[in-house]
């Protein structure tokens with residue numbers, strides 16, 4: 001007989017709207033299907049797409065006609081409390097983390113969530129749940145943009161905009177660990193921070209024409225888009241690549257510059273690669289703020305303001 005409760009606390013957005021639509025409620029606890037595990041969530045990472053989707057943009061179109069009421073959140077870390085049919089990869093008591101279900105509804109802002117085992121990795125031993133949750137979507141996005149889409153190689157030059165942000169601060173570390181020369185673009189407040197991540201060159205994005213003096217790069221990972229896209233693209237060598245992460249409203253890239261569209265995909269095996277980098281001491285997520293689950297609305301205000309250094313994480317006790 002299961003000792004797990006039938007109901008749980010979760011953040012629910014009854015309808016799309018501002019941060020005030022996020023309410024802490026009691027809802028039915030999910031059960032794991034075949035190939036899934038049930039996770040007691042200890043920490044949920046907050047990403048810009050959480051706030052965009054809550055407002056009716058972002059991944060809303062993937063939630064379907066009955067997408068709301070919606071439990072936000074895709075990044076989680078916690079402990080397996082039940083294994084569904086056929087699951088051999090993880091067992092009760094294993095610490096796991098991942099970006100689960102994206103872009104469909106996954107409900108990480110809750111005491112319990114289910115996830116397919118293919119989308120999870122064991123949490124790095126050297127990270128607590130808060131930092132494991134902070135690693136998931138940012139780390140996967142950075143890896144998929146730099147390596148899968150960008151083909152980054154040792155000794156290549158790579159530019160990263162929003163280098164202090166949730167994706168950027170992990171991208172700088174991953175690229176430096178791969179042996180690339182990293183040009184990090186950040187505001188003056190974040191110069192010291194991005195230097196500690198392994199950036200070789202740091203450019204102040206608040207200066208006019210900030211891209212003008214940069215030696216050409218093989219790859220630009222533009223994690224900001226909008227006003228950063230054209231200057232970032234102007235630094236890319238002919239035949240090189242720009243990856244702009246905000247996927248909406250991308251003006252065309254210059255002729256001869258590859259411009260793949262990256263839409264982060266859950267991937268437990270890539271999370272294992274990131275876990276390995278963490279265990280080697282080459283990758284460390286930075287958490288600037290932790291907030292209790294009940295303060296999800298505040299977390300959304302902060303992430304939407306755009307000034308986050310590293311990550312914001314919700315804790316669920």
Ligand SMILES: NC(=O)c1ccc[n+]([C@@H]2O[C@H](COP(=O)([O-])OP(=O)(O)OC[C@H]3O[C@@H](n4cnc5c(N)ncnc54)[C@H](OP(=O)(O)O)[C@@H]3O)[C@@H](O)[C@H]2O)c1
Pocket residue numbers: 047048049137138141161162163164165166167168185186187188190205223224228244245246247262263264303306307308309310
């Ligand atoms: N395509 C995908 O699959 C995918 C996946 C993940 C994320 N994304 C998108 O990628 C973007 C970045 O995500 P994130 O999690 O890294 O966001 P984030 O953590 O909110 O990024 C915050 C960073 O943006 C920088 N920033 C603020 N204003 C800026 C400006 N005017 N110009 C340049 N940089 C500025 C800030 O650093 P400074 O003040 O130092 O510049 C801050 O550290 C979001 O739009 C997100 O939705 C897309």
